[in-house]
Amino acid sequence: MDNIYANAGGNSRYKKLRRLYSGLRIVSMALLMILELLEWCLTPATVSARTNGLLAEQIAIRHRANRCRSSWQSHLHSCKSFLTRQLSGGNHVAVLGSGHLRDIDLRHLKRTFSRITLVDVVHPLEVQILALFSGGRIQLCSGDLSGALHLSEPSSHIALDQKLRSLLEGADALVSCCLLTQLALPIAHRWGKRFDAALVDAGVQSIQQNHIDLLESAPTAVLITDTAQCYGSEEWSPLLSEVRLPVPDQSWLWDIAPAAEHGLKGLGDEQRRVEAFAFGGRG
Numbered sequence: 001m002d003n004i005y006a007n008a009g010g011n012s013r014y015k016k017l018r019r020l021y022s023g024l025r026i027v028s029m030a031l032l033m034i035l036e037l038l039e040w041c042l043t044p045a046t047v048s049a050r051t052n053g054l055l056a057e058q059i060a061i062r063h064r065a066n067r068c069r070s071s072w073q074s075h076l077h078s079c080k081s082f083l084t085r086q087l088s089g090g091n092h093v094a095v096l097g098s099g100h101l102r103d104i105d106l107r108h109l110k111r112t113f114s115r116i117t118l119v120d121v122v123h124p125l126e127v128q129i130l131a132l133f134s135g136g137r138i139q140l141c142s143g144d145l146s147g148a149l150h151l152s153e154p155s156s157h158i159a160l161d162q163k164l165r166s167l168l169e170g171a172d173a174l175v176s177c178c179l180l181t182q183l184a185l186p187i188a189h190r191w192g193k194r195f196d197a198a199l200v201d202a203g204v205q206s207i208q209q210n211h212i213d214l215l216e217s218a219p220t221a222v223l224i225t226d227t228a229q230c231y232g233s234e235e236w237s238p239l240l241s242e243v244r245l246p247v248p249d250q251s252w253l254w255d256i257a258p259a260a261e262h263g264l265k266g267l268g269d270e271q272r273r274v275e276a277f278a279f280g281g282r283g
């Protein structure tokens with residue numbers, strides 16, 4: 001008899017603890033959402049970055065990176081060490097799609113270049129503050145690196161804004177890290193609602209090839225990009241259009257999202273193949 005009562009007591013304590021745990025989870029998720037909303041309101045950004053979802057996506061990436069900190073560690077380390085090896089000097093470096101600068105060794109860039117321009121469609125609040133206190137060495141440029149965000153049709157001529165192009169053509173080195181596959185996403189999503197897939201694919205290919213051509217024409221440039229994706233033990237599928245790229249100088253796998261993180265039913269952990277390219281005459 002005693003035992004039955006002891007078990008009943010244990011069960012109800014367990015249930016209470018479970019209720020407390022799920023209550024705490026709901027409160028912490030609500031707090032996080034309020035924080036993300038506050039950051040969305042407070043970050044200075046263009047109307048286009050807000051309406052295209054790019055600001056929201058950038059804030060979400062920070063939280064995702066925190067949740068996946070241990071599985072991203074080796075990928076971030078590989079990005080930083082490849083960049084550090086390839087960038088050995090010059091006056092002006094421009095980092096394209098700089099975002100939160102997680103995959104960039106900013107200290108190395110500061111030691112190696114006298115002027116650093118960070119280019120992104122929107123700059124996170126902490127990076128805006130960092131630039132403000134950099135004594136002018138870190139400059140921010142807000143611009144569209146796809147050259148297509150404003151275009152209503154995929155068949156229109158796609159090109160970078162002339163001022164942005166001149167700025168990038170004047171730099172000694174360009175860095176593009178984990179940007180290439182992201183560049184066309186928002187506009188392809190918008191075009192996809194009105195145009196057939198072949199037209200949209202042609203627009204995406206043009207955006208990606210223009211970006212590669214820009215890097216190839218720089219005195220020195222580094223491109224690091226994910227090129228394929230795989231869930232669990234399924235087949236790898238390519239992430240880039242049919243673009244012209246040389247053989248990579250290095251490649252590695254990125255454990256980007258455990259199944260619990262991506263939440264897609266029936267699919268295992270998500271991995272990406274990452275390839276790194278060095279163009280031009282290494283500093």
Ligand SMILES: C[S@@+](CC[C@H](N)C(=O)[O-])C[C@H]1O[C@@H](n2cnc3c(N)ncnc32)[C@H](O)[C@@H]1O
Pocket residue numbers: 054058061096097098099100101102103104119120121122143144145146147149177178179182183
């Ligand atoms: C996956 S993140 C790159 C990682 C980044 N280096 C970091 O550590 O956060 C992609 C970045 O590219 C930017 N981006 C996406 N599309 C862009 C566009 N059309 N023009 C300029 N920046 C863009 C995003 O705002 C984001 O900061």
